[in-house]
Amino acid sequence: MKRESRNRIELADGSSIAVIGGGPAGSFFTYYALGFAERLGMSISIDIYEAKDFGKIGSSGCNHCGGIVSESLVQKLSVDGILIPREVIQRSINSYTLHIEQGKAIIQTPSQEHRIASVFRGCGPRGCTRQPERSFDNYLLGLCQKKGANIIRGKVSGLEREEQGILVKSKKDTKEYDFVVGGVGLGKKSLNMFKAICPDFDLPKVTRAYISEISMKKEEIGSHFGDSMHVFLLDVPNVTFGALIPKENFVTLVLLGKDIKQETVDRFLETDEVKNLFPESMVLKDSCPCKCFPLINIREAVSPYADRVVMIGDSASSKLYKNGIGAAYISGRAAAKAAVFNGIDARSLKSVYAPVCRDLALDNRVGKLIFFVTKFIQKNSFLKKGLLRTVIKEQNSHNSKFLMSSALWDTFTGSEGYRNIFKRFMSPSLIFNYLRSIFSSAVFSKEMQQHTSSNGIGHLYRNGEVIIEQGTLGDCLYVIQEGKVEVILENNDEEVKVAELGKSEFFGEMGLFESDVRSCTVRALGEATVLTIDKKNFYESIQNDASLAYRLLEKMSHRLREANLKLSNYQEDGYSYQKS
Ligand SMILES: Cc1cc2nc3c(=O)[nH]c(=O)nc-3n(C[C@H](O)[C@H](O)[C@H](O)COP(=O)(O)OP(=O)(O)OC[C@H]3O[C@@H](n4cnc5c(N)ncnc54)[C@H](O)[C@@H]3O)c2cc1C
Incomplete structure (x- = not known):
């Protein structure tokens, strides 16, 4: 079935792969591995084991996420021929609004297009109508199924290394595979299952974030939020940034930072900047049918591979505070390419796949530096006002190069790597404009444009x-x-x-x-x-x-x-x- 030569293990005609976890990383791996193998004329089989049913409402069908599919990922998927269907998109986003205590500024997408998709990973929060075809994760699994993958519903309870393969144990049966892919997210139990068969693997470092779904009428969301993602740089302890993401009948609140707790959430919801965005009569605490404190990846795993095993997505390396689905695409696809074209032994994976994870990790180091500086600015109203003035000036000017706006856009939407953003923040013209704005006095306020609801991309x-x-x-x-x-x-x-x-x-x-x-x-x-x-x-x-x-x-x-x-x-x- 598989070829082995001098410690090199390769996939071949008839090879079998188990993908544990049918989130974005597992689906992207499967989609591209089947595509690459097809191009080589090689027939491989892939079973995807997924514990959740994304067709279910509420947390049992949900992968706890803000649901922003970034501008860069939307484009890359389009180029690959994957067009996210209209019914999967809850709302397409064409701008974001930056809120600080001193005011707000709207930053339009550089191309004036609806380029970001807001989605529900599962079927939607409690209280919504069950429509499995609207789930993003279900849609990705469907793409894999169309390519020939077999979806096995149920949890994998154990992995065991055999001489010529890996045993995958689930409630239904135990089956041996040539290659096992771990896209299990951040759950400790599942990650430890992999640690048992990957001697050098060390789990990723995590912290608690917060998500809640705020139920509102579609028209109200249109008039209060527009097609804009609202980002908050407020001086609330432990919160690096907060975001309100409009969907069709819900607005998703996401808080990212350090070990977010209920007191932090209450404090954030009590700020005028957040309260003023909602209808006056609305009691926010009573309008959240779904809320959770999910784990988020803040440092990459060590050695997420071994002979016949690779870890992808959050389980390996993600992007700090943004575009986790995009990172799952990068690592899932890279692992597929390495497995099909190079080999499935530790050495091949180390030389071809590990550099991709290292690159994500390196970028996150620079990201940490950017967020450290952001935190400093966040605590100083003088510096914050300067930031807002720079953005508003750029947005009101016809011949602006949008240096600050585009760097901030990329920081929060996930369209660019942190290294590129850092270079742009260091540009002398951006620093000069920023310093000039700090010492100028006027803060112009631009009213939010109100958009009708839209869910088409482009x-x-x-x-x-x-x-x-x-x-x-x-x-x-x-x-x-x-x-x-x-x-x-x-x-x-x-x-x-x-x-x-x-x-x-x-x-x-x-x-x-x-x-x-x-x-x-x-x-x-x-x-x-x-x-x-x-x-x-x-x-x-x-x-x-x-x-x-x-x-x-x-x-x-x-x-x-x-x-x-x-x-x-x-x-x-x-x-x-x-x-x-
Ligand atoms: C608060 C918050 C907000 C976020 N917002 C965004 C955002 O707006 N945009 C964005 O791009 N990213 C966002 N992310 C990050 C994003 O959610 C993750 O990076 C992304 O889901 C990673 O995909 P994955 O496939 O690696 O893991 P997951 O999506 O976690 O999928 C793992 C899958 O494995 C399954 N599984 C686990 N163990 C087993 C087992 N033993 N057997 C069978 N199945 C198993 C799980 O059921 C799950 O479906 C956010 C994260 C958090 C915490």
Whole structure:
């Protein structure tokens, strides 16, 4: 079944894998491992063991999370052909509002698009209608099932190393696998199960955070919160930051910091900045049908791998205070790549997978430094006011470079690594603008824009609206989320329709490779929702998976072939292009 050569153990045709934990890390591992194996023409089988039923309401179906799917992850998944369906998205977010004791400022997404998805990991909090198809974790498991994975509902109670494999014990049976993947989150019992078979593995360090779901009417959420995630930098002991995340009929409150307790939550809810956001008549304490104090990863695990075993997601290394689902994507995918293309022995995993975990850990060290400085600013109203003034000035100016706004945006939304953010915070122009704002006196207040509820990702274009225009400069790619677009070649006042593209197809790719003007105009055909993919995210995706470049070349070659065919028709028939 599996090949072994000089301590190197590799997956081969017929190899079996057990993934323990069907959260995002387990699902991303499975999805990509099956995809990579398929590309190699190798047939492997994957069983995913999951203790929870994500189709259930309340904590028994929930993985305790704020439910923000970051801007960068939404883009990377789109490029991989995973478009989060509209029904899974509770609300799409296009801005965030920074609150401090002295006022608030709205920071719009740099591209003015709805690029962040707020979701429920399970079916939703107590009191909501049961709709299993709306669960994000269920959706990811469904993708794995479609790729051929087998989902086994139930808890794994023990792991045992055999000479040629690992025994996985559950209530139903005991089965031997060639390779075992641990995406079990942060539960000590499950992690200790892995410690028993991974001699060098040391558990990740954790602290307690807080989540509650505040029940509100959809329209009220629209008028009080808009499509904005609200971030609070308030001087409340032990709270690094708080966030209110609007969903369809709930607002999720998340408090991150050091060992959050009920007294801290009460103190936070009593602040004017939080109370003023809700309807006056609302008693917050009476409106939370679900609340919990889940564990959060604050330091990575040591050696999350051994022969035939790898740990992924929170169980290995996450991102400090943000984008844990994005980190689960990074480690799940990296482990899949290492297992399929390199090997499943400790040495192979150490050389290919461990650097990815180390990179996440290194970034978190810089993150700790950023939050240390934030904490210092948080305690000083003078410095805090300066921060707010800088952001408001940038947001009100037409020719601003949005240095502070974009660095803060990335800090709280998880769109960038902490090292990159730190470099930007250190930029002389940002520091100069900040110092100038500290010593200026005016604080402008900008009222929150009120948005109607939206749950589509990307930008909605009306029929005939131009998305890219021939002859203009552009350096990003677009992925169609919903609807259709037409590609038009303009020539001497005449328009020739070159192609019609639909859901999950992309366009604008030439702008990524050439610093040249757009060769065609692209317009919406009916209503179309289109997501812009930043050059950086695209290149990162290609770096992670070179086969993406192959897919892109395949598509471009197909388009070239179609264009050639049309050209030869044109030469034969005189003029057979469809004129628009
Ligand atoms: C307060 C808070 C807010 C957060 N907000 C966000 C956010 O807004 N956005 C974001 O990206 N991240 C957020 N995170 C982080 C995010 O929740 C995690 O990083 C992410 O869930 C990690 O995914 P995972 O698959 O590694 O683990 P998990 O999501 O914990 O999944 C582990 C799975 O393993 C299963 N399991 C465990 N043991 C066994 C066993 N023995 N047998 C079978 N199954 C088992 C569990 O049932 C579970 O489904 C937040 C975290 C906290 C604590």
